[in-house]
Amino acid sequence: LVDVNVHPTKREVRLQNEGRFFDAVQHACWTALQESAPSALAPLGSRAPALGPTIEARAEALPGFDSAGLPPFSPRPASSPPEADPQLREAAHWRYLGQAHNRYLVVETGAGLAVLDQHAAHEKVLYGRYLARLASNAAPALPAQGLLAPLLVEVPPALLEALEDAGGAMAQLGFEVEAFGVGTLRCSALPIGLPISAVEATAIDILSSWQERGATESGRRHRVAASLACHSAVRFGDPMDPSEVVALLQDLAGTEGGITCPHGRPTVLLISESELLAAFDRR
Template identity: 35%
Template sequence: FGAALPTAEETTYDIAGSSRLPPLRVLGQIHKTFIVCEGPDGLYLVDQHTAHERVLLERFQKARASQGVPSQRLLAPLTLELTPQQMALVEQQQEALLRLGFEVEPFGGLMVLLRALPTLLKQHPDPAAALAEILDGAIADRSGLSWEERLVMYAACRGAVKAGDGLTHDEMRDLMRQLEETDLSRTCAHGRPTVVRLSHAQLEREFGRR
């Protein structure tokens, strides 16, 4: 039909507008990475990783501001060998890690015991690897945030579902409801977009209806 493709400015959800999303109806999943939804003003493509990261970030933040992040003790402690940089961070920020639900105990040299982790991360398949990745992310981060804020940001990132994770319809619907309830639903902890919207007008142009 010769209709021009919409520009990035047209398709990206307007970040300057309302920070909350409208109610969305889940239609399906693409490449086990993007959730396709129908909204009152068009078609929405949702990045499942960045969306879940935003949900976890706000849950961590709200828990820190109230009673603290709930923690779950492991049935048996996990032994983990850290790098010198990771070990230095654990020793310097042990109280911050405890406030975030991580109970990490030095075990000689560069070895530590992971005895508990935040309940928000209890579904992670490898808690020890998650802790190492969170420490690495905080060390490499150059955002200027405090160490505790960096640890929160990377805990949310590492705890979120990943691209390539297949989700059931109920899981996708639950994630959308949780995302709709967040205060800043359109970006993840790192500022990446969670959604891209194609308006009804853009879809009509693509099909030659305008």
């Protein structure tokens, strides 16, 4: 038997014999896989060398979304390059040397060395990406991950009044939410890379920005993009794969707005070769 009245919009049903249903689906899948012919492998020489997990793969493989992975890198069209900050324009050509204390990225530049705050740098990249999406009202929304079990998030009841106005922006960023009783949001999908632990704070930030009196549209977009970027960026203290760092540097080279993150924290410390020579009494 199937109970179709467990959800007001009929998006969920309850099965009386859930285990038997699962077994039937599993058996059908295994049968189909066993009867299908395996795909031919490409010749060894034609395969691209594996340099470790890509950002896309790592982000999609986040268990339960309870860690801060990197959202997929989207190359920008060469025909319309962004106005990059002069100090960061060459970041795509910097040579990555290593990670210090799981907090700082050390790179060799054409003029010396640079040390990056990994969280602030990634936050700056994500902020630009989210802000551009909100400003363009583009569809489809940013990549999202549907949740196997919907997440119930408690928010101040007064903030739910802003959901009708903020819902469009949340959908563009990858949220799928609806009011679920008094003071509760029901989340069916989240932006890729946003940890479960940060959903409540991010949702409250977004709803608060739409409820704020006198706030401008651009001010709301800035606050929403900054909040989501901060909560989704790689943590200050997380290890990073070299392939992730290379992709981050490529993205950073195309960012605008100086060298700071949206909260005003510097993203990079540049040290010229002349400063190094002077520090070691080589001049």
